[in-house]
Amino acid sequence: MKKIEYTRVEGKSAAYFGLLGGLGLIMLIGLLAVWRMEHEGHYITGMSNQIIWGMPHVFAVFLIVAASGALNVASIASVFRKKMYDPLARLSALLAIALLAGGLVVLLLDLGRPDRLIVAMTYYNFKSIFAWNIILYTGFFAFVGLYLWTMMDHNMHRFKPYAGFAAFVWRLILTTGTGSIFGFLVARSAYDAALLAPMFIVMSFAYGLAIYILVLMAAYKWTGRELGDMVIQRLRNLLGIFVGATLYFVLVYHLTNLYITEHHSLEKFLLLEGDIYTNVFWLGQVLVGIVIPLVLIYAPGVRNCRNTLGLVSAMVIIGGLCQMYVTIIGGQAYPLEMFPGYEVSSSFFDGVVAEYKPTVYEIALGLGGVALALFAVTFGIKVLSFLPKSLADSEVNPH
């Protein structure tokens, strides 16, 4: 096998600057939305005292979960010692850092008082999983940064397995923490489940890999580098396994709830009568995000089609956003059970499904985070050598 050569992308073309400019514009629009939200207050959003976390959180949690999943490709190389994944590892780590940064920025800028970031960094309530997450995010940047250093500096190569292992363990803890933000909410029927932590981990595998595949294919196509079928084939199979595992966890979650009488009305809401949430669940999360991708990955006629893999990855991402929408918004829309056996009504919307209509500000903020992540990757591959010059079949170790 030849030694893999990494190079920076040239980044001088109009298309490259057009891409940066376009992403920059989306970020700017996001910032304008934030300025309005912070200046006016959250009344200009669709969020309320009933739907407490809205569209920004759908984007933020998706990006944070996908960040840890994007690192998986690198982990397969350094922790599971699969040689083929070695050349893919640098981009994997870069993407992980970029996605996390995008997600965190959205989360931060949605705060009621984002100017108090310093408070969040200096006052810690260690019983809060949210406070733990602040440490986990910071640690993720540090560990993945170190890992990148060991990958990119020849003098540091010998530490690569250790840094890779540390980053791998940390990413598992991080997604456990993200899932537990919801898992620890005892009062809400849709959450309050230990299953949410491993479910988020498995989902992160799928979402992160889907984004990785799209970024890799775009980067290689737009820079005229060769991307061999072998890499594509392996990533396709991996995505299939991760999407299948996601389906398994979704099944276990709902089957468990369906068995428990207490949760029957929640399941009736999510699966049958929840209008938008039911539609988003069946059409978005299940059909677009899981069923069609699985068919397209394993159906014989389309197996080797590269465009299909691009489509599948996009569908997994859309399905992931739908899943976050159902989990985060749907979970809050379902009324809190305070008085079993009673029908409840009040001026504060007790006993009714909460309404939520996201406004343009929230969506702009969320998309701003996505743009930030992609901007960071686009910029990163120009300033440092993240991408192998070629990923042609002849260049890549198949083991």
Added chain:
Amino acid sequence: MSEKVCETAVKAQGVDQSRRDFLGKSLAVAGTITVAPGVFLHQTAQAKPDDQPVTGEVRWGILIDTNKCAKGCTDCVDACNEEHGLTGSMPKSSDAQRTQYIRKVTLREKATGHEHSLPMLCQHCEHPPCVDVCPTGASFKRVDGIVLVDKHICIGCRYCMMACPYKARSFVHEDLTDQTLASPRGKGTVESCTLCVHRVDKDGTPACVEACNQAEHNAMIFGDLKDPQSDISKALKEQGGKQIRADLQLNTGIRYQGI
């Protein structure tokens, strides 16, 4: 000689007596000055000078008799809104966004159709989930059981609102003007019932309880759950009281009868 001695002794005795009296009275006064504040504090029990910390020897709570809570009556809600300057303070926000510290909830039993209502407010839990999840510690519980938000370190993440089983918290969705001195609030931070801590610290009663009693409904009893002689403790001992979502074992400070 002996008479002289006796005379001196009597004289001396006289001097000693007056000195003893003086000493005795001084000691009595000093003793009174020393002991009295303690005795006084114990007797009136609740009034807390502003420069002294809150004591954990009391735990404040409210017992609500839903049988006495009149359907359609919102006296407690109105009083709360007035006390904390909530009325009309958020004109731009939607109904779903506007703050409510206390609300009237109507309950209709599915099996029988029996209807009654009760006021719902922060339950001032002994183990408050909002305090557990708050990343900065802005959500906190005083040793006397009152759960509050420190609006200076609240970052507005709203995780406490996600965690509260009673939907008792609100987020300030817009700028506020003309706030009441007693109840400072702030855009971008979370707020909830303070159990009228500004009144309680001055030996007062929460505005909702006061309004309910003034209207002679007497559905709410405020008091110290730790004092067996308090009205609330006696009523709880005699008639019992339930916690909403007792299954969560949060040991709420607000108890209900008739549910």
